[in-house]
Amino acid sequence: MDILSLVRPNIIQLKPYSTARDEFKGVADIYLDANENPFPSPYHRYPDPMQIKLKDKIGGIKKIKAEQIFIGNGSDEAIDLLIRAFCEPGKDSILITEPTYGMYSVCASINDVAVKKSLLTSQFQLNPDDLYSKIDSSLKLIFLCSPNNPSGNLLDKEIIMELLKQFKGIVVIDEAYIDFTDDEGFIPILSRFPNLVVMQTLSKAWGLAGLRLGMAFASEAIINILNKIKYPYNINSITQQIVLEQLDKEVEKNKQVNIIRQERERLVNRLIQLPIVQTVFPSDANFLLVRMANAKSIYNYLMHHSIIVRDRSSVVLCQDCLRITIGTSLENDQLIEKLILYSESN
Numbered sequence: 001m002d003i004l005s006l007v008r009p010n011i012i013q014l015k016p017y018s019t020a021r022d023e024f025k026g027v028a029d030i031y032l033d034a035n036e037n038p039f040p041s042p043y044h045r046y047p048d049p050m051q052i053k054l055k056d057k058i059g060g061i062k063k064i065k066a067e068q069i070f071i072g073n074g075s076d077e078a079i080d081l082l083i084r085a086f087c088e089p090g091k092d093s094i095l096i097t098e099p100t101y102g103m104y105s106v107c108a109s110i111n112d113v114a115v116k117k118s119l120l121t122s123q124f125q126l127n128p129d130d131l132y133s134k135i136d137s138s139l140k141l142i143f144l145c146s147p148n149n150p151s152g153n154l155l156d157k158e159i160i161m162e163l164l165k166q167f168k169g170i171v172v173i174d175e176a177y178i179d180f181t182d183d184e185g186f187i188p189i190l191s192r193f194p195n196l197v198v199m200q201t202l203s204k205a206w207g208l209a210g211l212r213l214g215m216a217f218a219s220e221a222i223i224n225i226l227n228k229i230k231y232p233y234n235i236n237s238i239t240q241q242i243v244l245e246q247l248d249k250e251v252e253k254n255k256q257v258n259i260i261r262q263e264r265e266r267l268v269n270r271l272i273q274l275p276i277v278q279t280v281f282p283s284d285a286n287f288l289l290v291r292m293a294n295a296k297s298i299y300n301y302l303m304h305h306s307i308i309v310r311d312r313s314s315v316v317l318c319q320d321c322l323r324i325t326i327g328t329s330l331e332n333d334q335l336i337e338k339l340i341l342y343s344e345s346n
């Protein structure tokens, strides 16, 4: 597949901004090239625009070449850049499955790109007939979220594999929650599909949401396009430096993920015993989608007692559902305690 033929012509023709640090990549004694303040401080230099050290480190962890990694200011940057690289405003479209993460359609709408929607099944699985019926010549990107937010389940891999073979555009798989499953995700098969983009983030399992670092993994052709159109210094030096240190703590991350997964099981077992709970949907993520009688009133009750969950009750297929992040053991106990009190008083 010729990826470049999918890219907007103005982006192909674009001559990107070249930073001082793009032109000289070595180590020098004196830097008089970037109009920085010469008086030393930890922050007086611009950060590495291509985040070379970070990509080497991430590449080692994810077992992928640095050239196949894009680093963004959160996954949201990758979502926005993909849409701007491939979709002509007022003409092209993206396809999302519903219900899903809200940023795909927000970024598309900001860029005046139409959003086609395919409803998931009642068990939040892909509906291939409906998906294929939405494909037309305007469609450039399909966004799939697996495990899906807000439902928590992995999407059917067979269906996605088939879509990757059939669809003559880009398939983006958002794996923000992949660390909470036993599934290896789609990175291991990236080399088979030049039209596949896998997105991951350090915001969830790695516990680094405040640093804002999202990753996209894809063929070099796609990564080169994203690098060409990103803001030159999109990842600040503090984030680069701290993430580099934090990525050494994979063992600790895995320990926390295991605890969160155990807590997820425990919370499911507690929740299904409550009379107000109708369904706890199976989760491969660090949250549970829970259907309960009077979700809205429970949401307000919890908020009144200083526990904030996510009200998804007005989202399609999520009637009467709250999305509950797995907290610490103590936090989960307090949640259950409040839900029991609510049950007893209603």
Ligand SMILES: *Cc1c(COP(=O)(O)O)cnc(C)c1O
Binding pocket: 073, 074, 075, 076, 077, 101, 145, 149, 174, 176, 200, 201, 202, 203, 204, 209, 212, 213, 214
């Ligand atoms: C939380 C989340 C992200 C993370 O976004 P960042 O900008 O990297 O913090 C991405 N995708 C989904 C589906 C999410 O739920």
